[in-house]
Amino acid sequence: MIYEYVYPKSLLHFIKNPSHESLKDLLLHNTGETDFLDFKTKWTEFSKMAKHVLAIANSGGGCIIVGVSQNDEGAIALTGLNEDDFLDKADIDNKLANLLPKYLKYRTEDFHYNKDQLAFSNKRFQVLIIEYDPKYVPYTSVVQRNELRYGAIYVRQGTKSLEATNDKLVEIILRKVQSGGSGVNEYTLKEHLDQLKELYEEMASQKDTEYGQFIAELIERKKERIRQLLDVLPEN
The missing domain is CATH 4.10.860 (DNA Excision Repair, Uvrb; Chain A)
Known part of the structure; x- marks a missing residue:
């Protein structure tokens, strides 16, 4: 997949090579939430999660890290997930499958650090890695449910996932063309x-x-x- 727009480099490295070490590097040297990165303290209502997935997929790909919180000043806390909040991958897929277009690709990775990892000691995280494919953007919402509006196109704007403005739609199309994704x-x-x-x-x-x-x-x-x-x- 194409991730040429993703930054910082630590996030790009993690997406291409998801491992305990690359996640640790990302969390220790992060710049806070961006168009390509979102933090969640724990799994929220899945229509909200789907909205963020759509927005990140339309914005260039990236990931949602579950088990991390960020305050209003941008500082993060590595809270981790307790056993009850650590979901089975199949359960996550089942809950998202009917909320997202079938061509939108994503996967869940599990991370459990041992007691020797200092700030990460005995903590668990789950990460949704979201692909960007210029052939299929813009992805639209396929259901009308809670925060999801049927047919809406969502994008990332800093720390938020919002409906795309006309300017953002133009940006998506230009990015699609530049990536070679719109050719016959x-x-x-x-x-x-x-x-x-x-x-x-x-x-x-x-x-x-x-x-x-x-x-x-x-x-x-x-x-x-x-x-x-x-x-x-x-x-x-």
Whole structure:
């Protein structure tokens, strides 16, 4: 995956090489929450977690570290997770699966330090590592639940995950183009056809609404992309 926008270097190193040592280095030399990094004292309501995942994925990738708190001045505390708050990876995946687009990739890593690790002694952390893929951004919310608004595009703005402004949407698209993620030949034929199939399925579930008209427009554009890929002229 592409993480060229992620900073600081300690975060980039951790994402590429998640280990006890790289997490320790990140937490000891961090610059606080950023567009690519979020801290949670413990797992919160999962629609809130999904909102942060969407925002980080749209902003360039990064991670959410659970077991760390940050105060208003930016200082962090390595609180760790107790046994009851340390969730099974499969449980995390199950709770997030229906809240996120299926093309958004993420994974959970577990970290448990032994008694010889000083400030980390006998503490547990869990980290959601979130990928950035220019082919699929911007990711939109697929459900309407609590803080999640269906169809909304979330981005990171410092320590917060907010709905994207027009300027932020332009930034996302420019980043996508610069990464080479918007080219016609970037997808395989099968990926194009799978996407077209999904659009038709989405269209079938819609009535005569503005959103349904939007999906219909996307179907026509996707069909044109496939014609271009196959060098097939449309029928007159």
